Amino acid sequence: MAVVMGRDALEAFLAQEFPQVAADFAVEELREDALVMRLKVAERHLRPGGTVSGPTMFALADVAIYLAILSRIGPVALAVTTNCSIDFMRKPEAGRDLLAEVRLLKLGRVLAVGDVLIRSEGSPDPVARAGLTYAIPPR
Amino acid sequence: MAVVMGRDALEAFLAQEFPQVAADFAVEELREDALVMRLKVAERHLRPGGTVSGPTMFALADVAIYLAILSRIGPVALAVTTNCSIDFMRKPEAGRDLLAEVRLLKLGRVLAVGDVLIRSEGSPDPVARAGLTYAIPPR
Amino acid sequence: MAVVMGRDALEAFLAQEFPQVAADFAVEELREDALVMRLKVAERHLRPGGTVSGPTMFALADVAIYLAILSRIGPVALAVTTNCSIDFMRKPEAGRDLLAEVRLLKLGRVLAVGDVLIRSEGSPDPVARAGLTYAIPPR
Amino acid sequence: MAVVMGRDALEAFLAQEFPQVAADFAVEELREDALVMRLKVAERHLRPGGTVSGPTMFALADVAIYLAILSRIGPVALAVTTNCSIDFMRKPEAGRDLLAEVRLLKLGRVLAVGDVLIRSEGSPDPVARAGLTYAIPPR
Numbered sequence: 001m002a003v004v005m006g007r008d009a010l011e012a013f014l015a016q017e018f019p020q021v022a023a024d025f026a027v028e029e030l031r032e033d034a035l036v037m038r039l040k041v042a043e044r045h046l047r048p049g050g051t052v053s054g055p056t057m058f059a060l061a062d063v064a065i066y067l068a069i070l071s072r073i074g075p076v077a078l079a080v081t082t083n084c085s086i087d088f089m090r091k092p093e094a095g096r097d098l099l100a101e102v103r104l105l106k107l108g109r110v111l112a113v114g115d116v117l118i119r120s121e122g123s124p125d126p127v128a129r130a131g132l133t134y135a136i137p138p139r
Numbered sequence: 140m141a142v143v144m145g146r147d148a149l150e151a152f153l154a155q156e157f158p159q160v161a162a163d164f165a166v167e168e169l170r171e172d173a174l175v176m177r178l179k180v181a182e183r184h185l186r187p188g189g190t191v192s193g194p195t196m197f198a199l200a201d202v203a204i205y206l207a208i209l210s211r212i213g214p215v216a217l218a219v220t221t222n223c224s225i226d227f228m229r230k231p232e233a234g235r236d237l238l239a240e241v242r243l244l245k246l247g248r249v250l251a252v253g254d255v256l257i258r259s260e261g262s263p264d265p266v267a268r269a270g271l272t273y274a275i276p277p278r
Numbered sequence: 279m280a281v282v283m284g285r286d287a288l289e290a291f292l293a294q295e296f297p298q299v300a301a302d303f304a305v306e307e308l309r310e311d312a313l314v315m316r317l318k319v320a321e322r323h324l325r326p327g328g329t330v331s332g333p334t335m336f337a338l339a340d341v342a343i344y345l346a347i348l349s350r351i352g353p354v355a356l357a358v359t360t361n362c363s364i365d366f367m368r369k370p371e372a373g374r375d376l377l378a379e380v381r382l383l384k385l386g387r388v389l390a391v392g393d394v395l396i397r398s399e400g401s402p403d404p405v406a407r408a409g410l411t412y413a414i415p416p417r
Numbered sequence: 418m419a420v421v422m423g424r425d426a427l428e429a430f431l432a433q434e435f436p437q438v439a440a441d442f443a444v445e446e447l448r449e450d451a452l453v454m455r456l457k458v459a460e461r462h463l464r465p466g467g468t469v470s471g472p473t474m475f476a477l478a479d480v481a482i483y484l485a486i487l488s489r490i491g492p493v494a495l496a497v498t499t500n501c502s503i504d505f506m507r508k509p510e511a512g513r514d515l516l517a518e519v520r521l522l523k524l525g526r527v528l529a530v531g532d533v534l535i536r537s538e539g540s541p542d543p544v545a546r547a548g549l550t551y552a553i554p555p556r
Contacts, residue, residue: 058197090523110413250552252407274528359505360505362475364500364502
């Protein structure tokens with residue numbers, strides 16, 4: 001399915017609809033078959049010991065798939081997450097941004113499904129993986 | 140398994156180990172077979188439209204199970220979430236706190252498993268449900 | 279939501295639509311708020327060592343929620359599982375049937391969500407828990 | 418991590434430890450970073466309408482990750498699945514084998530995590546995806 005919203009349009013959408021969190025994220029890469037999202041790690045995302053918190057990684061996976069879906073269907077603010085299964089596998093490395101790579105696996109009329117691998121920038125080993133389902137409102 | 144940390148001890152532990160988020164939560168109820176955790180909903184937890192955000196509900200489920208485990212094994216700061224599967228089923232009601240009820244289903248030597256139902260205070264219908272697994276460090 | 283198909287109707291539906299597996303299962307109990315399904319454990323369900331296999335427990339959870347949904351909406355053969363997250367927590371006891379207790383948590387126009395606890399008959403400790411989502415075809 | 422059991426050794430292990438199901442499966446491909454498992458679809462795997470049943474796809478994902486783990490750590494019969502989250506996205510095509518491609522994402526001392534994409538042979542679109550966790554017994 002063709003890309004109908006590019007990086008700038010996605011980031012502008014995020015800034016407008018989710019102003020509380022938009023500054024945390026950047027669209028790093030957008031291809032036909034993948035989207036990579038950056039979490040600009042800051043103090044407020046950390047747990048004691050300096051690792052990124054679980055809820056922050058959940059938020060990263062969630063927004064990354066959301067934007068991957070929007071990049072294909074356009075600005076549908078009302079798409080909602082219905083399910084997320086996430087595995088936390090390693091500690092993120094302290095002082096590094098996180099990069100989340102999305103694969104969009106299904107884009108149906110009602111449901112969209114994708115998965116995400118999260119890595120610390122510069123490290124090959126995944127920190128977390130998640131599969132998410134979004135419900136897409138009738139148009 | 141007997142309760143070894145009560146409500147006050149759990150909240151004191153949270154305040155000490157997770158000072159960034161402790162003020163968001165309160166242990167509402169602690170019984171032999173269940174723990175109920177309150178999210179004191181505030182502006183920073185909301186999405187446009189006034190509903191609590193997905194990452195905030197994830198955080199609530201995560202901390203609720205964490206404290207349920209600690210209530211049985213004592214203050215083990217290093218227990219870590221390894222998996223969470225969460226279903227978002229309804230919109231939380233605007234202007235209400237959320238209550239998360241935990242059932243601890245397994246407390247093994249290495250892994251603990253529980254599930255959580257999240258409701259808006261005063262409403263019987265669940266907003267979300269989650270199953271979580273924690274890895275418990277060797278003692 | 280009221281029960282519109284009783285135990286006999288559910289079992290007759292299963293026998294007609296899923297003849298390969300219907301003999302494995304029985305509806306043990308059907309209440310307003312719960313359904314209990316029995317797996318009549320036989321040799322073909324076992325792994326070496328005498329425990330019930332993972333795929334068999336998955337099948338039990340899946341059929342139990344399916345029938346719980348049908349008990350509320352009537353015989354809709356085309357409802358399909360879209361997601362299942364299952365935790366295996368203990369070995370089933372050898373030589374015992376399994377009982378799966380369903381809670382139907384959401385029955386929407388498009389999606390239904392429920393969870394299941396599976397126990398060995400006569401034992402209080404859960405062997406497995408699962409959350410499942412079904413997509414319901416437009417009527 | 419290096420491969421320590423090749424295709425023939427994995428299939429021989431399966432035939433010896435899981436004789437009831439070994440004939441359903443074949444190791445199609447084994448590389449440093451991936452394993453592809455074939456389900457030889459037969460009448461007993463099908464639901465009315467000719468599609469492969471959910472429990473059969475669960476079994477395929479489960480055995481594929483299991484063998485991917487064993488290919489790295491050797492013949493450890495006692496590794497057990499602790500969690501599986503599976504999304505069913507499309508109907509398998511009638512009359513085709515299924516191919517499951519595993520990525521092993523973590524191979525720790527205690528837990529191993531991988532994910533699986535299942536496709537109908539000859540079709541690019543995934544039928545299902547799953548993430549699984551295995552507990553590895555102390556050696």
